[in-house]
Amino acid sequence: MIFGFRHFKPWPAAALAVAAAFAAVAPAGAQTSDLVNRATLRVCADPADMPLSNEKGEGYENKIAELLAQDLGIPLIYKWFPQATGFYRMTLGVKQCDVVLGVAAGADPYLNTNAFMRSTSILVVKKGGPLEGVDALSDPRLKGKRVGVIAGTPAASHLIRNGLMGTAKPYSLTVDRRYESPADDMIKDIQSGAIDAGILWGPIGGAAVKAAGDMSSVPLVKEKGAPPMSYRITFGVRPGEENWKHRLNDFISKHQAEINKILASYNIPLLDERDQPLPVTQ
Structure with missing residues (x-):
């Protein structure tokens, strides 16, 4: 996949205004009339893209898909396809499935639902190390340090702005997650001392930090200027499928607390609309 941001657009996208009340009053049949097959929930997903999804159902998108299928009262099946060039065309575009569960707000050619999370990049350092407590790239303690960054992501622009790119170590943006994990x-590399710190997209890096055990991370919510570091993440459906979008908006609204618990269990930093961290609830 394009590591760090699925279907990413490097500029801020406004949240879509939707009529939540529609979902509460429209007939159930009309709400799912856009589905390829109303007898099943068909989800488009990457078979090897942890912590988002995999064929074993271990990712947070898998858990959200299970919750959605339960809410709809129909069986869940997947259309597996790697997050790479042609993903939309070979999945939603040819009606092999009906929803992608992690799309940046405003990403083409999707019709976006309301956001189910807002998250940001994180700064990762060793627990108890000299950089623990650093929460902004402007911190003087980072001067001259080697910071890992996913090439081509917004974090790289902020490293340049803060004069840190000269000693940074880039990691690949586009990889085959079956074989590589930046x-x-x-x-x-942080554990070995090859780099002093690293910046990762929170919905991916949070789980890696939790699994490592000896790492500390902070959400980067203090960075100024463009591009933004925080983004709204939505479900993506086919353009024109307004009924289905409204039904999914109803699901998100009704189950937001449960969704947040799922995300928190993967150590994902969740933000409110002011970019302030939400309380952790697991």
Whole structure:
């Protein structure tokens, strides 16, 4: 997949205004009339893209899909396809499935639901190390340090702005997750001392930090200027499928607390609309 941001657009996207009341009053049949097959929930997902999804059902998108299928009262099945060029065309585009569970707000060619999470990048350092407590890239303690960054992501622009790119170590943006994991590689490099710190997209890096055990992370919510570091993440459906979008908005609204618990269990930093961290509830 394009590591760090699925279907990413490097500029801020406004949240879509929707009529939540529609979902509460429209007939159930009309709400799912856009589905390829109303007898099943067909989810488009990557078979090897942890912590988002995998064929074993271990990712947070898998858990949200299970919750959605339960809410709809129909069986869940997947259309597996790697998050790479052609993903939309070979999944939603040819009606092999009906929803993608992690799309940046405003990403083309999707029709976005309301956001089910807002998250940001994180700064990862060793627990108890000299950089623990650093919560902004402008901190003087980072001067001259080697910071890992996923090439081509917003974090790279902020490293340049703060004069840190000269000593930074880039990691690949586009990888085959069956064989490579930039997040795990970055964590290992911090552990070995090859780099002093690393920046990862929170919904991916949070789980890697939790698994490592000896790492500390903070959400980067103090960075100024463009591009933004925090983004709204939505479900993505086919353009024109307004009924289905409204039904999914109803699900998100009704189950937001449960969704937040799922996300928190993967150590994902969740933000409110002011970019302030939400309380952790697991």
